[in-house]
Amino acid sequence: MKNRKRRFVNFNLYDYQGVEEHLSAMAAKGWRLEKAGNQLWTYRRAEPAKVRYAVTYSYDLSQFDPGPTEGQARLEDLCAAAGWEKVCGWLQMQIFSTEAENPVPLETDEALRLENIHKTMKRHFYPPHLLLLVLSLFMTASFINSIIRTPVRVFGSSSRLFAGPLYIILTVLLLVNLGSYWLWRRRSLRSVEAGGACVRLGPGCRRTAWVSLALVLLLSAGYALSSLLGSQKIYGVYFLVYLVLFTLLALTVHGTKNHLKRRGVSRGKNMAATLTVDFVLAFALVGGLTWSAMHFGWFTGGEGETYSYQNHTWDADPIDIPLTAADLTGQPVQHTRRHIWRDGTVFLSSRRYWENALVDGELYFLSYDIWDIRAGWLYEPVLRDLLREENHSSVPLMVRHYIQEDAAPWGAEAAWRLYWGDTASSVWLLAWPDRIVEVQLEHVPPTAKEMALVGDLLGPA
Amino acid sequence: MAREKFQTLTEPMFYILLCLRRECCGADIAAQVGALTRGRLSLGPGTLYNLLDSFLQAGMIRETRVEGRKRSYLMTDRGREALEAEVRRLQTLLADYGRCPGGREEECT
Numbered sequence: 001m002k003n004r005k006r007r008f009v010n011f012n013l014y015d016y017q018g019v020e021e022h023l024s025a026m027a028a029k030g031w032r033l034e035k036a037g038n039q040l041w042t043y044r045r046a047e048p049a050k051v052r053y054a055v056t057y058s059y060d061l062s063q064f065d066p067g068p069t070e071g072q073a074r075l076e077d078l079c080a081a082a083g084w085e086k087v088c089g090w091l092q093m094q095i096f097s098t099e100a101e102n103p104v105p106l107e108t109d110e111a112l113r114l115e116n117i118h119k120t121m122k123r124h125f126y127p128p129h130l131l132l133l134v135l136s137l138f139m140t141a142s143f144i145n146s147i148i149r150t151p152v153r154v155f156g157s158s159s160r161l162f163a164g165p166l167y168i169i170l171t172v173l174l175l176v177n178l179g180s181y182w183l184w185r186r187r188s189l190r191s192v193e194a195g196g197a198c199v200r201l202g203p204g205c206r207r208t209a210w211v212s213l214a215l216v217l218l219l220s221a222g223y224a225l226s227s228l229l230g231s232q233k234i235y236g237v238y239f240l241v242y243l244v245l246f247t248l249l250a251l252t253v254h255g256t257k258n259h260l261k262r263r264g265v266s267r268g269k270n271m272a273a274t275l276t277v278d279f280v281l282a283f284a285l286v287g288g289l290t291w292s293a294m295h296f297g298w299f300t301g302g303e304g305e306t307y308s309y310q311n312h313t314w315d316a317d318p319i320d321i322p323l324t325a326a327d328l329t330g331q332p333v334q335h336t337r338r339h340i341w342r343d344g345t346v347f348l349s350s351r352r353y354w355e356n357a358l359v360d361g362e363l364y365f366l367s368y369d370i371w372d373i374r375a376g377w378l379y380e381p382v383l384r385d386l387l388r389e390e391n392h393s394s395v396p397l398m399v400r401h402y403i404q405e406d407a408a409p410w411g412a413e414a415a416w417r418l419y420w421g422d423t424a425s426s427v428w429l430l431a432w433p434d435r436i437v438e439v440q441l442e443h444v445p446p447t448a449k450e451m452a453l454v455g456d457l458l459g460p461a
Numbered sequence: 462m463a464r465e466k467f468q469t470l471t472e473p474m475f476y477i478l479l480c481l482r483r484e485c486c487g488a489d490i491a492a493q494v495g496a497l498t499r500g501r502l503s504l505g506p507g508t509l510y511n512l513l514d515s516f517l518q519a520g521m522i523r524e525t526r527v528e529g530r531k532r533s534y535l536m537t538d539r540g541r542e543a544l545e546a547e548v549r550r551l552q553t554l555l556a557d558y559g560r561c562p563g564g565r566e567e568e569c570t
Contacts, residue, residue: 056507071514074487077530078506081488104491108505109473109512116511 003045010209015201027051036090054106059120064270133174139167151381156350162223173212180205323457325357325364333357347375368439411455470547478544481536
């Protein structure tokens with residue numbers, strides 16, 4: 001029989017009635033709170049009993065304090081004299097219990113209780129919530145703007161389409177949390193002014209938190225599974241590796257803080273050391289993963305065996321790509337280096353290929369993107385996005401725009417050529433009913449044979 | 462800020478200061494307040510702690526002795542001023558009440 005159990009909780013810091021009632025109910029079932037982690041609470045088995053729990057707030061308490069502060073010791077002594085035994089602390093909430101029949105309530109001045117809760121919330125709830133809200137609003141706005149202006153970037157990228165809803169969920173959750181507290185305080189102020197108690201917090205806020213958590217878990221599982229089972233396995237692996245490393249980072253930071261607390265290190269020094277560890281590890285985690293992905297070519301088909309020739313790196317065993325320099329030139333390619341980058345979602349798949357080759361002693365470069373539109377409603381927005389005129393920041397006064405050309409030589413339904421101002425480039429955009437291709441050729445203008453070959457090899461089967 | 466906060470005293474504040482005209486340990490204050498008010502006012506330990514803390518920060522009381530876990534406090538001059546100001550305010554209220562003996566229909570003298 002287990003003598004301890006852990007439970008995930010999502011109480012709001014100001015929901016003291018919710019905490020008190022929950023703990024009394026658990027004690028009646030034979031489980032007494034032993035330790036309250038941020039979100040994970042530990043209970044120990046005990047005889048079922050009628051235990052009254054009550055909480056008070058120490059707004060000046062920090063999670064970096066090495067042990068009970070002088071103020072906490074004073075509070076515990078006063079409570080002990082009144083028959084209340086300290087159970088543990090949860091954030092700035094101090095939890096006490098008693099089995100006395102008619103104990104003096106822990107708090108007997110509702111106005112003071114409300115003021116104390118507000119001081120706690122002002123110091124510990126508002127700053128992180130508001131900062132996070134600003135960031136999440138910015139990210140949400142940026143995501144919505146991307147959906148409208150650059151749908152290819154959003155619908156063609158599994159990670160962007162996964163992250164966007166996360167920002168929206170976070171924004172909604174933060175707004176609900178901030179709004180709930182604001183409403184709760186307003187109603188409580190009115191109630192206390194009328195001689196009553198602080199009002200009870202409705203279930204809406206906690207329900208929103210549970211629903212948000214469920215949505216985040218569902219989204220994450222969906223993203224990981226669809227990546228692992230689909231053609232972009234590496235994204236799923238990358239995501240899972242990231243999650244594992246991030247969990248290790250969180251545990252290390254938490255462990256550092258607790259270790260320093262146990263050693264009696266002061267609040268300031270502990271905070272500085274813990275934040276330094278957090279910053280360095282986060283930098284190493286993000287930097288290390290990004291470097292590894294780039295260095296080992298996780299998203300570009302992997303780094304196979306290579307060799308050097310004429311100061312260039314070439315593939316010993318080149319990967320297959322739909323259209324090659326050899327196809328276009330009709331000549332054997334002595335040395336080549338090829339890359340593939342794949343991404344996509346259920347709405348739009350996106351592939352980029354590029355090849356550097358040595359053909360007849362000359363360097364030959366070829367690159368092309370292939371977008372397969374799986375959702376019919378997305379075709380027009382994607383085409384509009386790809387054909388969008390824009391001023392290129394690196395080339396002042398040069399407008400990047402497309403001019404329509406005859407599509408027949410390409411075997412496509414529509415074709416456009418990219419221009420920089422009045423200058424024609426070597427890039428063409430070719431459209432079929434469910435596929436759009438952008439190809440950059442080495443030699444322009446392409447011959448009729450080359451155009452037909454491009455259309456034949458890159459167009460839909 | 463502190464002066465503004467304690468311009469008028471709530472009942473718990475008033476009785477805590479009243480008890481601390483003489484040195485008293487924190488745990489005994491609640492019992493004394495109960496006795497003084499014949500059980501009309503009960504002072505919870507959380508409330509008592511927060512008020513003692515506020516009074517200490519405002520310089521209205523000071524810690525006089527720490528014996529083991531027992532801490533004693535005494536009202537300071539600033540605390541005495543606040544208590545006396547509250548008494549004067551209550552006396553003014555009572556005097557005003559006294560000048561209006563007949564209730565709503567009669568005019569105050």
